[in-house]
Amino acid sequence: MDLYSTLTRKVEPLTTIHPDRVYLFVCGPTVYDYSHIGHARTYVVFDVFAKYLRFTGKEVFYLQNITDVDDKIINRAREENISQSELARKFETEYFKDMQSLGINAVSYYARATTHIPEIIDQVGRLLKKGVAYVTENGVYFNIDTFGRNGELSGQDRANRKSRVMDESKHNPEDFALWKFGEYGEYTWDSPWGRGRPGWHIEDTAISEKYFGQQYDIHGGGLDLIFPHHEAEIAQMESLEGKHPMVKYWMHTGFLTVGGEKMSKSLGNFITIRDALKTYDRDVLRYFILLSHYRSPLQATDEGLANAAKGLEHIRAVATADTGPDNEGREAFRAAMENDLNTPMALAAIQHLAANGDLEALREFGAILGINFLRETSAPLSVLQEIRDELRKKKQFEIADLIRKMMTDAGITINDKPL
């Protein structure tokens, strides 16, 4: 597969550190509110990416962090007069529900920042020992002057890389916090340097080092994270033992936009995933997202969504009679996916497969894209449900679970009745 890396600004063949195994880390959400369809764009893309890699026979360890200690969480918990953990657990659960309703289920492991505090403190300690960090009255800071490769990922010059957080105790405006001193309520921990909480960037490198080591294959996230977040991650990890590059392939998704602006909580121009799903089903949302290449901006408009619904309906309308394999169509689908995850081209191949009646390929590729391209007929579905109910009654859970997995992979959600 060929992939574009923000680091090299080139499309290059994907070569992994371990043959046939891919270590993929994607920045997870800050859990202080409901997720919007901008988040959905990023997470649908990486869901499809991981599923495609698995389809090609690779073993993918897809790791995502959950940012559950952060200013936004502390402030929102204060506003709502509940504990930080109560707020974070609530929105973490809501995030998982949204992901489930979008058919996003490729993540191997979710790692919370708050359950990795020992790893974070250990990493900060090692950075201090290396002489690349210093302690002030406000916290522990990374000294960016010690890191020669600073700015390589974003390609921005120094003048544009100043940290947004102004703190008089910092030696240099570009330095960033590894540990912030203070009492933040429930989410405050002791450290060898003083009580406080982690800075924004250190949770990702502490978590990824724990599960992957200091070098791994692919790091993903939205475009907004390149600077300062991902630059800071590189500086932290590569300063530990000088291993370079921390990651060869940096994949960044373009923004979902509204009237040319990024959809975001702070601009108030967002539609939550659950609200969007009241109007459009998840197949349509995923189809709409995948009609654009992941690196391009994606305009969220009613017209665009309505066109996606029509396009999908057309595929379903023509894909009726099974006329066997369409090898050309299958090849075109794979070639598109191999070409830097070119999902618009892959969907063009899907249209050919539908027109040529290759229902098997539509089922198989539909499972990768998380879209059901075939018209559901309720009769066989209800039969399958009944078979599952019977199997569960007879405690034959293994087969019942297998049927559930196959149905889920085919994009069919099933709700078990209590036994």
Ligand code: AMP
């Ligand atoms: P956050 O919870 O804001 O940290 O965002 C979680 C992930 O969603 C990050 O990878 C963001 O870059 C991504 N994201 C947030 N807003 C958008 C958007 N409008 N379009 C695409 N990705 C987004």
